Amino acid sequence: MSDTAATPSRVAFLGLGVMGFPMAGHLASKGHDVTVYNRTAAKAKAWVEKHGGRAAATPEEAADGADAVFMCVGNDDDVRAVGGAVLSGLKAGAVLVDHTTASAGVAREMDEAARAKGLHFLDAPVSGGQAGAENGVLTIMVGGAEDVFARVKPLMDCYGRSVVRMGDAGAGQLTKMVNQICIAGLVQALAEGMAFAQKAGLDGHRVVDVISKGAAQSWQMENRARTMLDDKFDFGFAVDWMRKDLSICLEEARRNGSLLPVTALVDQFYGDVQAMGGNRLDTSSLMKRLAAKS
Structure with missing residues (x-):
């Protein structure tokens, strides 16, 4: 990919979960040459059957010859393992874009590793949930060099409604932490409000109709x-994933001296939901915890 190429066409997408599957699909629908990889090969096969393109047996094979490689995996260890393997074989000047919600530290590690090989890295976590991915309207918070961001943004625009560079490597992940901190408090407050409405004998749906204005x-x-x-x-973003995200936020807060008392409390509440067997329920299941406690 040359420095002036605005829209590289040969891309790879690694990780076809509830977010990655539709995100990669939007790239294909916009005419890009997409090769996919997923740890469960059946899911990659299903993606090819739906969107065309190719499925690869390994991340390295998927990334071979690509101008840009996108990954959406599980956690810091997965980013290091998959990203490290990919960086070992990318062609000079290629870009690795990580959509995983991970730590700012691992983003900086990957950026340094990429630079050492004459490559480029962007940390680009997303917000908007499964519906946002399916509808191509995600919010994408990006960290990395400005010129690299400019080259890859047209690709991320395929599935992002708001794609914004927040600063250097790690800034995307730090912004996503702010996002998750805000969401945690909002969901708990919303659960409390809806539970209160029910206990008060109100029509909750009418309450929402009014106060949402x-x-x-x-x-x-x-x-x-x-x-x-x-x-x-059952809306895609599981309690287990939220606890992973909040653990990243709390760890970063300990490092930078921030106080997150509400976030820490809501994290414990999600632990209660897990203890109730709600690991795979949507994050709004804090409502079920209140029902169980009442």
């Missing part, structure tokens, strides 16, 4: 309040 409005209220009232908690 005022200062209490939020994405969580618009998208999760009614499903919480209906006891529905």
Whole structure:
């Protein structure tokens, strides 16, 4: 990929979970030549059957010859393992973009490793959930060199509504931490409000209709309040994943001296949901914890 190439066409996508599968699909739908890899080969095969392109047996094979490689894996260790393997074989000047929610530290490690090989790295965690990925309207927070970001942004625009560079390596991950900190408190407050409405004998749906027009409005209220009232908690972003994210936030806060008392408390509440067997429930399942406690 030359420095002037705005839209590289040969790309790889590693990790086809509830987010990666549709994100890679948007790249294919925009005419890019996409090769995919997934640890479970059947999922990669299903992606090819739906979107075309090719499936590779290893991350290295998927990334061979690619101008840009995107990955959306599990945690810091996965980023190091998969990203490290890919960096060992990428062609000069190629870009590795990590959409995993991981630590700022591992983002800086990967950036340094890429630079040492004449390659480029961007940390680019996303927000918007499964629906945002499927509809191509994710928010993407990016850390890395400005010129590299400019080269790859047209690709991320395929599945992102807001794609913004936040600073150097690690800045994307730090911004995602702010996002998760804010969400944690909002979801708990929303759960408490909906539970209170029910206990007060109010029609919760009418309550949401009214207060969502005022200062209490939020994405969580618009998208999760009614499903919480209906006891529905299957929307893709699992409690296990949120606890992983919050552990990253709390660790970073210990490092930089931030105080996160509400985040730490809500993290414990998610632990209660896990103890109830709700590991794979959506994060709005904090509502179920309140019902169990009442």
